[in-house]
Amino acid sequence: MTMIADIHTHRPDAVDAVISVNPWEFAPVPGQLYSVGIHPWHLHNATDAHFAMLEAIARRTDVVMIGECGIDKVRRASAIERQIEAVRLHAALSECVCKPLVLHCVRASNELCALRRLLRPRQPWIIHGFRGKAAVAAQLLKAGFYLSYGERFNAESLMNTQADRLLAETDESQQSITEIYTHIAECLGKPVEELTSTIRRNINSLLRPMTSGL
Numbered sequence: 001m002t003m004i005a006d007i008h009t010h011r012p013d014a015v016d017a018v019i020s021v022n023p024w025e026f027a028p029v030p031g032q033l034y035s036v037g038i039h040p041w042h043l044h045n046a047t048d049a050h051f052a053m054l055e056a057i058a059r060r061t062d063v064v065m066i067g068e069c070g071i072d073k074v075r076r077a078s079a080i081e082r083q084i085e086a087v088r089l090h091a092a093l094s095e096c097v098c099k100p101l102v103l104h105c106v107r108a109s110n111e112l113c114a115l116r117r118l119l120r121p122r123q124p125w126i127i128h129g130f131r132g133k134a135a136v137a138a139q140l141l142k143a144g145f146y147l148s149y150g151e152r153f154n155a156e157s158l159m160n161t162q163a164d165r166l167l168a169e170t171d172e173s174q175q176s177i178t179e180i181y182t183h184i185a186e187c188l189g190k191p192v193e194e195l196t197s198t199i200r201r202n203i204n205s206l207l208r209p210m211t212s213g214l
Helices: 040-045 048-057 080-097 109-119 134-142 155-159 177-188 192-211
Strands: 006-009 017-021 033-036 063-072 101-106 125-127 146-149 166-168
Touching: 006 166, 017 063, 040 063, 040 080, 048 080, 063 080, 063 109, 080 101, 080 109, 101 109, 109 125, 109 134, 134 146, 134 155, 155 177, 166 177, 166 192, 177 192
Parallel strands: 006 017, 017 033, 033 063, 063 101, 101 125, 125 146, 146 166
Antiparallel strands: none
């Protein structure tokens, strides 16, 4: 089984990572793992052909997650209604191909929780790059989401995240995933080796059906 440390990155040359790309950017490299989806910032340029491309790519064995998709109420590159509909389409694809869904969430926890209650997905839903306050973290965790933390985060939120829902990522940071693990471990007051073991176990549990043959 491939061991993954970084659940979400945009670095095309990352190792031990899941590389997130839009479908029209997908240029797979042997041995790399990918998450493919249409980012809410790019929805205004997305066509039906792009969504068809996404559906085809999603079935590849080196694509282990769907997304990132999501809702961004600050940078509204497209209407909120269109963003919500795109999440619904990504969620349906996630269920169809049995792969976790990676979500971009900016001031949209209420909308994403409502969608999760409505759709009742079997696949895990992951909020990537979570920086919100502890109350928002509690809301999302209660609703069944995983939370992935990167270079910047709210310490109280991190400390209140259950160990089995905790993930880590580099996203677009210049820091290495090792540096991010170290920062998170220091905040939690845990040895970095213990934290690394916990997060790797969580990630690889999520991805096991897709990575076991790689």
